[in-house]
Amino acid sequence: MANEVCLRTLHLDRPWLLSSYESEGGYEALRKILKEKISQEEIIETVKTSGLRGRGGAGFPTGLKWSFINRSAPGEKYIVCNSDEGEPGTFKDRDILRYNPHALIEGMIIAGYAIGGTAGYNYIRGEFWEPYERFEAALEEAREAGLLGENILGSGFSFDIHTHLGGGAYVCGEETALLESIEGKKGQPRFKPPFPAMFGLYGRPTIINNTESLASIPDIIRQGGEWFRDLGVENSGGSKLFSISGNINNPGVFEIPMGTPFSELLGMAGGMKDGYKLKAVIPGGSSAPVLPAEVMMDLNMDYDSIAKAGSMLGSGAVIVIDDRQCMVKLLDRISYFYYEESCGQCTPCREGTGWMHRVVHRIENGEGRPEDMDLLDDVTQRIMGRTICALGDAAAMPVAAFIQHFREEFQYHIDHKKCMVGGR
């Protein structure tokens, strides 16, 4: 069982075309909704039943998010799709945009219908030029077929979608930073509340969902909320796209049921490369706490299993690390990333990410001091929960987890001024 939802067209020649999508049941859900005038409540209930949770990383129930909007409020209401895929290790939304853009378009139209929306914006990261062109071509196909724009399929319902291209800023994956960015500003997150459902894009009620979440919607409507829910496990409905990368033979995107054992996913990805041993796994993108091999090999890929082990399923970005890798060096790179990408708005994150990186960097370079481990503990504690958005936590969590699970490697670097792995 694989590729049943978002990657359903993948086996076809030119899977991104409207004809390919329609041959796999594409736009049936939208046609049914418009023909049978299915109510907004019923659609939202179906999405709630499906157990779909936000696939961008936060895992917030999608149906519940939709229900927060005041559908009868007059004026503009927006659907915004977050295709600003930037969490290191994540490359699944790129494949949806490239190989099945119509699933996203249909999902956005249905979401628009369900909340009484008037327009949709898809925020695609600026580096994704090929996916952007695919998505634009698909929009054009949909408009020509009467599936998008004014008076869709003669139903009286109008909804159009526009693409917005990002400019290279990780923080814009945070939903309110993304809104600021569409508004033509620096991407600095907004204080919440108010949440976007009340005060979103251009100050209007707005729903923001991840690409994969929205691309899952058509099949949930077509095949039923229960069908989707039962693909997965308790509390983690459906299937999910996992981007698996690192020291493996066959990296790539695998759409598999929630709850699939990690060991099976590793098998699909061809196992460990060149016969090296599994050392650790970052299970949900670089901000998810790293887990040692022995813990990971017993885990299933669903929200609760990974959370119980002390990490997060996040965006489903699985980074596989073999025993040649130095954990201090990895953390040096990861902590640099958050330092580089902090938007600078909140002091704990702006200053703290710099502190964390400088301290990890000096440990990596044999200049660590005896007090550095305590210093890192202290800095992470002073960032967590003290910033407007989750970037602060995202920066602090890997530092805490790398030290928790691989403390001896850090201590060795400090004590011996060299690396435990490979004798660097």
Place this chain on the structure above:
Amino acid sequence: MSLRCEPWARTDKREDKENLFSPEIRAEIDQWVAKYPDEWKQSAVMAALRIVQDDNGGYLTQELMDKVADYLDMPPIAVYEVATFYSMFELSEVGRHKICVCTNVSCMICGSENIVEHLEKRLGIKMGQTTEDGRFTLKEVECLGACGGAPMFQIGKQYYENLTPELVDSILDSLEQDNGE
């Protein structure tokens, strides 16, 4: 507390916008402006900066940013904020081919250091520098969302994945040939 969400205000709006850019550039920017509500022309600022940057050999100047500000009725400072915030905008001259090399965690453990080393050696420059002949710039970038093809880099709009030193050579050779025209 009352909530406000308003576009930047510009009192001295420029009337002769046709004098700011060529008709082609204006048409391209206008396509983006049309996507947003009428009063939110500034939503097109990132697109406008990208368009004029591409037209200017890959980098922005203050003059260009000021023109974008005039064109979209924004205060210049608001345009500078955007141009300096997003990493894809270049504020000083770059080579004809900007090689954006990912060195983030998945690429790193798959050997991006070898790719960087090879590029630096072949081009005779370090990360962040441009070759003397103005052909190539090396830029370290954060995760480009193609970790399945690590190590990877982007040149222009194109991604190149599963890089090896040999593949890097053939990519650069073909780009050098393009320059000969």
